Amino acid sequence: MTFTTWWRGDRLPELAPLPAFSAGLSTDTQLIARITCQSTQMVARRCEAGDRPYLAFIGDTPVAYGWVATRAGGIAELQFKFELPARNGYLYDFLTLPEWRGRGIYPHFLQAIIHQEQDIDRFWIGYVPGNDASGRGISKAGFHEVSDFVIRQGRIAGLTLFETSERASANADLFQLPIIAST
Structure with missing residues (x-):
């Protein structure tokens, strides 16, 4: 799994306009559950854990969703959890609904967040x-x-860092994983 980062002060590329696009934090548990195909109980558990649900719209139509975690993150498929330092956010579980893919919604959504x-x-x-x-x-x-996770026998063994930089070091510190390789 490749990991990426954006830090406050980094340049945000200008994106082509996307008419009628909007995105924001949502408190509509029923809508979130419906478009994420999750139970309202799961949505409530994530919110109680401090995770924040975002929805993207074209006009009044919900077209994508995603979550922002500020306390802890995890990757269930790899049985991996990590704590988030103050002023760090983990973006996860993003999906653009199939009929809306290929229109540039995802980068607009990330920048809106x-x-x-x-x-x-x-x-x-x-x-x-x-x-x-x-x-x-x-x-x-x-x-x-x-960075990229190094997976051995279905488990995360460490990280491959793509560069020697403050961002790469911060990524290694975030995950508390050994550095297996640097490129």
Whole structure:
């Protein structure tokens, strides 16, 4: 899983206009549950844990969702959890609904969250190998690739850092994982 970051003060690329686009924090548990295909209880548990649900719209139609965690993050498929330092945010569980893909919604959505989450200085988001569309959208939004998980026997063994930088070091500190390789 490749991890990327955007830090307050980094440049945000200008995106082509997306007419009628809006995005924001949502408190509509029923709508969130419906478009995420999760139970209202799961949505409530995430919110109680401090995670914040965001929805993106074209006009009045919900077209994408995603979550911002500020206390802790995790990747259930890899049985991995981590704590988030103050002023860090982990972006996770993003999805553009199938009929709305290919329109540039994802990078607009990520930038909208960055603009709205002024108390977060460092944003982190990952994407799985082979999900090139997600990687492109994250990159277009202005995020910078810093690491990849090293997976051995189905578990995270450490990190490969893509560079020697403050961002890469902060990523290693965030996950509290050994550095297996640096490129």
